[in-house]
Amino acid sequence: MKSEVSLRHLLRHRLFVAATLAFVLTGGLVGWRQSQAELDQYARVMQEQLRLIKSLIPVRLLQNTAALQQMVDGLPEGDETVLLAAVRERLRYADPLYYVLDARGRIVQISEGFDNYLGFDPSHMDHLREERPISRVYQSVFSHHSVVALLYPLKHGLRLVHERDVQDLVPLLRHLDKAKVLPEQAFFILSPEGVVVYHADPTLVSTRYNLAFDLKNMSSPDQRGLRHYLYQNKKYYVLQADLEIPQGWTVYMQLPARLLTPVIIKGVAGQLAGMLILVVVITLLFQFVLNHFFSRPVQQLVTALGAYEPGRREPIVAPEISSGVLEFSRIVEAINRMGLAVFEANTRLAGSEEQIRLLLNSTAEAIYGLDAEGKCTFCNDALLRMLGFAGTKELLGRQIHDIIHHSGSTGIHCDMTGCVAHQGYRLGREAHSDNEVFWRADGSSFFAECWSYPLRKDGEITGAVVTLLDISERKQAENALAAEKERLAVTLRSIGDGVITTDIEGRVVLLNVVAEKLTGWKQREAVGRPLGEVFVIVNEKTRLPCENPVEKVLASGQIIGLANHTILVSRDGGERSIADSGAPIHDQESRTIGVVLVFRDVTDQVRVEQERLKLKKLESVGVLAGGISHDFNNILAAILGNLSLAQLDPRIGEETRSLLHAAEKASLRARDLTQQLLTFSKGGEPIKQTASIAEIIRESATFVLHGSSVACRWVIPDDLWLVDIDRGQMSQVIQNIILNAKHAMPQGGEIEVVCENVVDAVVPVEASTMLGRAVRISIRDTGIGIPPSLLDKIFDPYFTTKQEGSGLGLAITHSIIAKHGGHILVRSAPGQGTTFTILLSASPAECEAGKGDVEVSPAGPGNARILLMDDDEMVRDISAAMLRHQGYEVVLAQDGREALALYRQYRHDDRPVDLVVMDLTIPGGMGGKETVREMLALDPAARVVVSSGYSNDPIMADYRQYGFVAAVAKPFQMQEFLGVIRQVLALADRQEG
Numbered sequence: 001m002k003s004e005v006s007l008r009h010l011l012r013h014r015l016f017v018a019a020t021l022a023f024v025l026t027g028g029l030v031g032w033r034q035s036q037a038e039l040d041q042y043a044r045v046m047q048e049q050l051r052l053i054k055s056l057i058p059v060r061l062l063q064n065t066a067a068l069q070q071m072v073d074g075l076p077e078g079d080e081t082v083l084l085a086a087v088r089e090r091l092r093y094a095d096p097l098y099y100v101l102d103a104r105g106r107i108v109q110i111s112e113g114f115d116n117y118l119g120f121d122p123s124h125m126d127h128l129r130e131e132r133p134i135s136r137v138y139q140s141v142f143s144h145h146s147v148v149a150l151l152y153p154l155k156h157g158l159r160l161v162h163e164r165d166v167q168d169l170v171p172l173l174r175h176l177d178k179a180k181v182l183p184e185q186a187f188f189i190l191s192p193e194g195v196v197v198y199h200a201d202p203t204l205v206s207t208r209y210n211l212a213f214d215l216k217n218m219s220s221p222d223q224r225g226l227r228h229y230l231y232q233n234k235k236y237y238v239l240q241a242d243l244e245i246p247q248g249w250t251v252y253m254q255l256p257a258r259l260l261t262p263v264i265i266k267g268v269a270g271q272l273a274g275m276l277i278l279v280v281v282i283t284l285l286f287q288f289v290l291n292h293f294f295s296r297p298v299q300q301l302v303t304a305l306g307a308y309e310p311g312r313r314e315p316i317v318a319p320e321i322s323s324g325v326l327e328f329s330r331i332v333e334a335i336n337r338m339g340l341a342v343f344e345a346n347t348r349l350a351g352s353e354e355q356i357r358l359l360l361n362s363t364a365e366a367i368y369g370l371d372a373e374g375k376c377t378f379c380n381d382a383l384l385r386m387l388g389f390a391g392t393k394e395l396l397g398r399q400i401h402d403i404i405h406h407s408g409s410t411g412i413h414c415d416m417t418g419c420v421a422h423q424g425y426r427l428g429r430e431a432h433s434d435n436e437v438f439w440r441a442d443g444s445s446f447f448a449e450c451w452s453y454p455l456r457k458d459g460e461i462t463g464a465v466v467t468l469l470d471i472s473e474r475k476q477a478e479n480a481l482a483a484e485k486e487r488l489a490v491t492l493r494s495i496g497d498g499v500i501t502t503d504i505e506g507r508v509v510l511l512n513v514v515a516e517k518l519t520g521w522k523q524r525e526a527v528g529r530p531l532g533e534v535f536v537i538v539n540e541k542t543r544l545p546c547e548n549p550v551e552k553v554l555a556s557g558q559i560i561g562l563a564n565h566t567i568l569v570s571r572d573g574g575e576r577s578i579a580d581s582g583a584p585i586h587d588q589e590s591r592t593i594g595v596v597l598v599f600r601d602v603t604d605q606v607r608v609e610q611e612r613l614k615l616k617k618l619e620s621v622g623v624l625a626g627g628i629s630h631d632f633n634n635i636l637a638a639i640l641g642n643l644s645l646a647q648l649d650p651r652i653g654e655e656t657r658s659l660l661h662a663a664e665k666a667s668l669r670a671r672d673l674t675q676q677l678l679t680f681s682k683g684g685e686p687i688k689q690t691a692s693i694a695e696i697i698r699e700s701a702t703f704v705l706h707g708s709s710v711a712c713r714w715v716i717p718d719d720l721w722l723v724d725i726d727r728g729q730m731s732q733v734i735q736n737i738i739l740n741a742k743h744a745m746p747q748g749g750e751i752e753v754v755c756e757n758v759v760d761a762v763v764p765v766e767a768s769t770m771l772g773r774a775v776r777i778s779i780r781d782t783g784i785g786i787p788p789s790l791l792d793k794i795f796d797p798y799f800t801t802k803q804e805g806s807g808l809g810l811a812i813t814h815s816i817i818a819k820h821g822g823h824i825l826v827r828s829a830p831g832q833g834t835t836f837t838i839l840l841s842a843s844p845a846e847c848e849a850g851k852g853d854v855e856v857s858p859a860g861p862g863n864a865r866i867l868l869m870d871d872d873e874m875v876r877d878i879s880a881a882m883l884r885h886q887g888y889e890v891v892l893a894q895d896g897r898e899a900l901a902l903y904r905q906y907r908h909d910d911r912p913v914d915l916v917v918m919d920l921t922i923p924g925g926m927g928g929k930e931t932v933r934e935m936l937a938l939d940p941a942a943r944v945v946v947s948s949g950y951s952n953d954p955i956m957a958d959y960r961q962y963g964f965v966a967a968v969a970k971p972f973q974m975q976e977f978l979g980v981i982r983q984v985l986a987l988a989d990r991q992e993g
Helices: 007-061 065-073 080-090 166-178 202-206 257-306 326-362 381-387 420-427 472-494 513-519 549-556 603-647 654-678 693-705 727-743 809-819 873-885 896-907 928-938 974-992
Strands: 097-101 107-110 146-153 159-165 186-190 196-198 227-231 234-242 250-256 366-371 376-379 431-439 445-457 460-470 498-503 508-511 536-539 566-569 575-586 592-601 689-691 710-715 723-725 749-763 766-781 823-828 834-841 865-869 889-893 915-919 944-948 966-969
Touching: 007 166, 007 186, 007 234, 007 250, 007 257, 065 146, 065 159, 080 107, 146 166, 159 166, 166 186, 166 196, 196 202, 234 257, 250 257, 326 381, 366 381, 366 420, 381 460, 420 431, 420 445, 420 460, 445 472, 498 513, 508 513, 513 592, 549 575, 549 592, 575 603, 603 654, 603 873, 603 974, 689 693, 693 710, 693 723, 693 727, 693 749, 693 766, 710 727, 723 727, 723 834, 727 749, 727 766, 727 809, 727 834, 809 823, 865 873, 865 896, 873 889, 873 974, 889 896, 896 915, 896 928, 915 928, 915 974, 928 944, 944 974, 966 974
Parallel strands: 710 749, 865 889, 865 915, 915 944, 944 966
Antiparallel strands: 097 107, 097 159, 146 159, 186 196, 186 250, 227 234, 234 250, 366 376, 366 460, 431 445, 445 460, 498 508, 498 592, 536 566, 566 575, 575 592, 689 723, 749 766, 766 834, 823 834
16 A cells, blocks of 8 residues: 655655755756856957967968058059069068069069060969959969969050969968967867868968868857867867958867866856855745645644544534634644534435335346455346346355356356356446356256446446346247258258348348359358449340349339340359349248348350251251252252263363363362251261371361462471271361461461361360360461350351351361361460360271272273162263273163162073162162162172261261272262272172182
8 A cells, every 4th residue: 555644744855855846946057047148258258369370361461561562553664674673672672472464464573583484475364364362372383382362454465463372371370379368268260171271289270270170060050159069089269260360261269178167166156156045045935925824724734634534424524623724724624524513414325325226126136246355246136037046145245156156058157257247347338248157056957148347436337236047948049040040051051052141222131142142252252342343244145234133022012034145243253154043032020121142154055056056057057968969969960970981981072071170160069058058967977097187187178278378388297197987088178277267367377277186086066075086177267256156156157257258168168077086176365276175986996098099990891780870860871881982882771679689680591790889769660778778688698888968977987887889979070979889899809709
């Protein structure tokens, strides 16, 4: 506890401290003023000395000026020679030196001993160029001394220059230096360069010491002009003055600071002694007055208050204690009134305590009090009933925490320092908890909500008031609600669709995990934000924002769905196609309190649907092509055959032959168009051969680029793997891609074709699709590129951006690659060119392209018997004519039955049928598929070639599986048809041989 002192002692101490502070502050002020006065006095003396020096130096330097001027004025009249003679006579004994300059600035006369300088031109020197009567100090080129020059103009443009040696000032300066007014006082003179001109130390003058360097730390002048600086660790006060004559010199008057200190101390000590006596007298006087008129009455008041008993009605303090002082009389009256008021307040308080007790016991809430040590000070009846105690004696004065709040619901000990009931007086503020466990007298527990409020007395915390509320029923309801909420959360997490709920203002209330993933917003970030900020949807076609679904639901009050082509833009800018619906949320009174949105990502479904529609377009083209191809090809077969035969007629002229050749080319183009359309046909398969793709690529690209300004660069390894391909179809693929690249570079450019073997090929857009060993072909151009909006359409039939294009080229390319079991990809950007990448599975065959091919002899007369079966008379006749033209014997049949009959007939002759060519499809009759099966059953060695206008028929692609030895697609040229015939017959001869 802090020690206490009497008022008299305290006043005496405070008075002593005040007197001491007053003495110190006053003494400091007086000392400072005295030191300033001493400095003022010394500064005045030094300033007078400086003025004397400044006045005597010019007098000494110019002491002969008047005589010289009188001499100049008295020079005789005459020419320049007379004038110079007069000057020499009168200045014969001039000291130290003079010279005369002519109008051109050259020396025409000079003091004796310096004649060697006659004719010298010193006009470049500063003291002559300045044209001043008295020059600055400079180094004489004649005497090598520091001098000043006096200039006198003469007649005839002559000028007299008289040099005064500044060393003439030394005796005067030494005399002034000895006449010291103050001890250890000194002065020195510096030139404009800071070099010592005069100093009490002659070595500084002789060495031309630069003293300005030592003065660089000199302070700024005060109001007296005094400066101070440190020289050799000694402090000096200094005054300086600039001389007008000689100009540029500066005089410094200095005085050691240590000489002023004793003088100042002596003056200040006398004044402080007088002040100390005055302060002591005043302090004693104040102490007597305070003791008599203040300390003694206060002591009497304290004594009277100490003897006061709260229950008395008599006055506490006697009136005579005031000692006649008005203020003390009022204090005595106030204390006596307060005593009476306290008596009356205690009487009222006794009645109030009873009222408070009744109020505490009448409330349903349990209330009890704690002191600063945690002991129970009071409790109401509601607490006793809630806890099951018989009376207050079981709780008052005890550590109630150990009785009713010693542990939690799990039995873990609850420390009193962390108990919410005790935080009211520990923290000094309200404390609250709605999840506390309290214990009854019988050992059972219950959940309670607890408040603790601090009790204060005179600003100090003395305890706390604690209020308890049994919340067992509310806790059960909360647990049930939490379980229901958890079931709802589990349900929302389990739903595969995104779910967002909002309030009626359209602000987000909840997002499930799927909605977080699709929108890119976390639940904690999205809650409270407008739906339009989290759920951003636009129309895929127009890119315009879609109508807010919450507003539509709130406006209609019904379930609504999103329009087609709706895109959800996530927080990171990603886009997904979605389908969703919105429904109002109603409370128990059927009032709309919000909206729930359920949506799902349908991006993959939309992509699949787009691919399905694309395939349907291709199939529709194939169905159309397949329907007309047979009849059209039969017609073309007749046309091509007749054109081929006609060109063999030697009787026609070259002009006619040229026209026939043109007609043949047109027919071939018609055949190619039909063949392109058939690539879309469902079920049509390429007629594959194991071959090297490198040769096809080079031939096709060279053919397309012939005569153009586009160059092609090849990167094809020699060990490129073989592939199983239809040579004609694959050539068409390469030609289509190269042609598109050529059109993309109208001003010329370069196409790069890169082929490479890939061991474990994976389709980039279908990560799960493995091709294994494959050949990758990349065709890159440097053209204009393809806009992103068109990339998904370039493989659609009839889609083209060229006026002359058919829109089938890339669609056919896509179909051919797909039917080869390969994949084609495209990558492009406007202005950066386009790259097509083709992946084809490598052939499992080990043979190289061309291995096993049969050598076919050049065309010559045939001697074989050939059975030709075709239902179309034109085709049958023209085919027979081609064969007969080559010397073959031809037997004709209209359908399979007739062909089998003729084959049996000739088989029993000496000369059987060597080769059968049969049409695959015979409307209304037996076609090639059934006929070859029965013919092979009849003669396993039969050699049958299949021919059909349905070139997309699977039998044409895999003819050997059905028993045919070769296949020829209609329409065919004569050379193509005869080539197949010769190859089959040659193979037969080889096998027989």
